[in-house]
Amino acid sequence: MQRAKALRISPVGVRGIVGPGLTVTHALDFAAAFGTLLATDGPVLLGRDPRSSGNMLRAAATSALLACGRDVIDLGIVSTPVIQHAIRRRNAAGGISLGASHNAAEWNALKFLGPAGTYLASSEAGELLDIYHLKKFAFVDWHQIGKLSTADDAIETYLDDLERVFDFARLRQFRVVVDCCNGTSSTILERVRERFAWPLILINARLEGAAFAHEPETSARMVGSQLGPLIQPLAADAGFLFDADADRVACATSRGEALSEELILPLVADGQLAKFPGRLVLTNLSTTALVDEVARRRGGEVIRVPVGRQAAIDALSGYRPEQIALAGEGTGAIMLPQFRFVYDGIAAMLMVLTIMADRGQALHEIAGSFPRYSMLKGEVPLKQMRIPQLYSELRDAFGHQGRADTLDGLRVDWPEQWFHVRVSQTEPLVRVICEAQGDPPQALFDGLMEQVRRLA
Amino acid sequence: MSKREHLLKIGVSGIRGVVGGFLTPGLACEFAQAFGTYVEQGRVVLGRDTRSSGEMLENAVTAGLLAAGCEVIQVGVLPTPTIQMYVAAIGAAGGIALTASHNPPEYNALKLFNHAGLFFNHYERAELLDLYHQSDFYQATNEEMRGVQVHADRPMALHLERVLRHVDLDLIRARRFRVALDGVNGAGSRMSVHFLRDVLGCDLHAISVDPTQVFPREAEPRPDTLGDLAALVRREHCDIGFGQDPDGDRLAVCDETGHVIDNDDVLALVSDAALERVEGDVVVNLTTSSVIDAVAARHGRRVFRTPVGEANVVEGMQSVRTAIGGEGSNGGVIFPSVHLCRDSYTGMAFLLNRLASSPGTVSERVAALPSFFRRSGKVAFEHGRLGPLMQSLEAAYPDADTNRSDGLKLTFADGWIHVRASNTEPLLRIAAEATTAARAEQLQSAVERLLRG
Numbered sequence: 001m002q003r004a005k006a007l008r009i010s011p012v013g014v015r016g017i018v019g020p021g022l023t024v025t026h027a028l029d030f031a032a033a034f035g036t037l038l039a040t041d042g043p044v045l046l047g048r049d050p051r052s053s054g055n056m057l058r059a060a061a062t063s064a065l066l067a068c069g070r071d072v073i074d075l076g077i078v079s080t081p082v083i084q085h086a087i088r089r090r091n092a093a094g095g096i097s098l099g100a101s102h103n104a105a106e107w108n109a110l111k112f113l114g115p116a117g118t119y120l121a122s123s124e125a126g127e128l129l130d131i132y133h134l135k136k137f138a139f140v141d142w143h144q145i146g147k148l149s150t151a152d153d154a155i156e157t158y159l160d161d162l163e164r165v166f167d168f169a170r171l172r173q174f175r176v177v178v179d180c181c182n183g184t185s186s187t188i189l190e191r192v193r194e195r196f197a198w199p200l201i202l203i204n205a206r207l208e209g210a211a212f213a214h215e216p217e218t219s220a221r222m223v224g225s226q227l228g229p230l231i232q233p234l235a236a237d238a239g240f241l242f243d244a245d246a247d248r249v250a251c252a253t254s255r256g257e258a259l260s261e262e263l264i265l266p267l268v269a270d271g272q273l274a275k276f277p278g279r280l281v282l283t284n285l286s287t288t289a290l291v292d293e294v295a296r297r298r299g300g301e302v303i304r305v306p307v308g309r310q311a312a313i314d315a316l317s318g319y320r321p322e323q324i325a326l327a328g329e330g331t332g333a334i335m336l337p338q339f340r341f342v343y344d345g346i347a348a349m350l351m352v353l354t355i356m357a358d359r360g361q362a363l364h365e366i367a368g369s370f371p372r373y374s375m376l377k378g379e380v381p382l383k384q385m386r387i388p389q390l391y392s393e394l395r396d397a398f399g400h401q402g403r404a405d406t407l408d409g410l411r412v413d414w415p416e417q418w419f420h421v422r423v424s425q426t427e428p429l430v431r432v433i434c435e436a437q438g439d440p441p442q443a444l445f446d447g448l449m450e451q452v453r454r455l456a
Numbered sequence: 457m458s459k460r461e462h463l464l465k466i467g468v469s470g471i472r473g474v475v476g477g478f479l480t481p482g483l484a485c486e487f488a489q490a491f492g493t494y495v496e497q498g499r500v501v502l503g504r505d506t507r508s509s510g511e512m513l514e515n516a517v518t519a520g521l522l523a524a525g526c527e528v529i530q531v532g533v534l535p536t537p538t539i540q541m542y543v544a545a546i547g548a549a550g551g552i553a554l555t556a557s558h559n560p561p562e563y564n565a566l567k568l569f570n571h572a573g574l575f576f577n578h579y580e581r582a583e584l585l586d587l588y589h590q591s592d593f594y595q596a597t598n599e600e601m602r603g604v605q606v607h608a609d610r611p612m613a614l615h616l617e618r619v620l621r622h623v624d625l626d627l628i629r630a631r632r633f634r635v636a637l638d639g640v641n642g643a644g645s646r647m648s649v650h651f652l653r654d655v656l657g658c659d660l661h662a663i664s665v666d667p668t669q670v671f672p673r674e675a676e677p678r679p680d681t682l683g684d685l686a687a688l689v690r691r692e693h694c695d696i697g698f699g700q701d702p703d704g705d706r707l708a709v710c711d712e713t714g715h716v717i718d719n720d721d722v723l724a725l726v727s728d729a730a731l732e733r734v735e736g737d738v739v740v741n742l743t744t745s746s747v748i749d750a751v752a753a754r755h756g757r758r759v760f761r762t763p764v765g766e767a768n769v770v771e772g773m774q775s776v777r778t779a780i781g782g783e784g785s786n787g788g789v790i791f792p793s794v795h796l797c798r799d800s801y802t803g804m805a806f807l808l809n810r811l812a813s814s815p816g817t818v819s820e821r822v823a824a825l826p827s828f829f830r831r832s833g834k835v836a837f838e839h840g841r842l843g844p845l846m847q848s849l850e851a852a853y854p855d856a857d858t859n860r861s862d863g864l865k866l867t868f869a870d871g872w873i874h875v876r877a878s879n880t881e882p883l884l885r886i887a888a889e890a891t892t893a894a895r896a897e898q899l900q901s902a903v904e905r906l907l908r909g
Binding site for chain 2: 017027
């Protein structure tokens, strides 16, 4: 079991503990499959986070792509969103981001990006896996082999894109502390400091290969223990914490309180809907009902999709960008239409600061203006594989008078509370989430957990 | 007849094949990971020639070495001897050169070196192959993972400095030789221009010295592939012309009349120069011309013969006190005081030093060598054919001296015959040499008659 957990191959890519799980052969074969899959002309961009194993993965991916006849442009140590922006700007055929975002340093991963700079749709990802498993790669003859080059302007052009949307001169008023968690956000924010003369206070800003100062997890718990205590001594207006590849963010108020990671999405939705009234907010079935409340107030609409990035990516492709206010999850990962849907923690941070500037309010005041919701989360090991029965029995036991949704497990909504029970896609677990306005729905949660333990 | 195409060979000489469908990045990476496991996570020097597949394989091998927990020292595009010397100079655990030497551009290969910068010997090669086949590679974790260092200029400087210790630089520079060079757009292109023009002060006329371009001629430097060099020598009235192969270990030489000299005579001339300066005997392969015996005898030295192949000659050189060695027919000079490897730069420097220190043109010096007449041929290799041929040859010449260390060599008072299987291609190679053309012809046709049965 321990060994199986060290490697995960899924439509989103391949992820594992380097050595016992993820090996150079996986990286090489996956990159070769990607080189074989790509249909459009153009180079393939590579970027990596600072993990030591990134060098090895970069060399493997480079070799396989060159062998497939693709030119490779190495962007160096950059965040996933920076790669995604660069793919569009350079009309590249695609890109590979080498980095394990919120996982610990011993992990690494390959994430595949298509010609629009977005993650692969399920159908493309499925084909990638098929090619990988068949191991029939489209290697070219000696005279067609690709060439490798490097580019060091990706962060600068990424900042050009951000500057078109955000007013840095105005955001500069805020005194902001950022915990970079030794990841790629530091290389971007160092440049923001210089280019926009914005004295951001960066901690854990050194790129580290072997071990991070703490796990790069964007949670309220991590903010509370690491970043929170620094805010008041530094007299900062807000604090932000990024994962290693800067696609997720968590934040703290000027009082040093961690804001729940669940609050980022409603907060940014509020700001986006104020700007684009009536648009859609795309999120998953496990995200707080506060987002529905925010949408109701602003005249927007919430679309719920199954949990997991893949479902969000697939759902987004069915809408025009101007229909969407934002898309995201309760993990602090959000995507904005202004940047054509890239999970981007830096953009989320700038969005939160813009809302503070627009309203002239502190973060705790804005958060305090929302009605209070309380969420309880639990998990139960899955032993019996009677998953459909689990859902139907729960529905019989708890579903009275509620509105049931079976798109991803079972979600039941009542006017003032809801629950969502689903089997994890990544681990043999049943996840239970309940939320209510006001105080936590302890009785509902305890009842659900008891039933799930019995049935799981 | 063996009808299989030999597009990939994984064997005792490493891994060599046609890039694309055969020599894939996966194969190179796994082999490198086996190598990295074998050298136990040490530092490994990695360089390459100018083939279009070089960068791709460089990355595959880097990935495999890093995955095995090695530190990779990338030296980029450099001649094989330069890479070998650098391995030893920095105390690395081993080295890999990505080059298929004189093979066509669609080929590439991994040449493997031990900590001393020498080709893997029989035992090392067998052990590495076993590791490769067991696929039980060391898998470094993130914490154990080491990095890549790029050493750009030091290897070249180190190599040239070693060569220069053995020649009289001022003497060569004072002559300002007119020199022609055909670098085949290979790994030595930049270095050879720098060496001949800037260091040795020659008036250099160079062609095919752009490492970004493909090989403009067949990669092996032979009389029939060096027509452009010969023409250049005549047009520019050069004193001498040098032709290299893509990885700068082999050297062909053209005299001032535009005649490409026989490789055995090149070895003889360089050996003559070397024996003048250093003590020790001569080690060559079995197929090297007897002209080397005459040169060695002139200096009172012995000649030892080994099976064909650089690794074999080097092993032979390690077992006696050797002044110089080489493989005549292949155009390789091995001067151990510089390094135990085939090195075109040592060859060039010694020949220019010789031209500067004593009177006579290149053609006059060649004419002064005793002349032997050589016939050689090759036929497709068939399993089970070499043994009977050896038996019937020995029966036909019962009085000859026999050597069975690499096929069969029969030596007579006035010549010799050598039949052997090629190490790298599915060929049976036949060579005969004698003091007269008629006798050489007679020996060669005798072998061919026996072959036809």
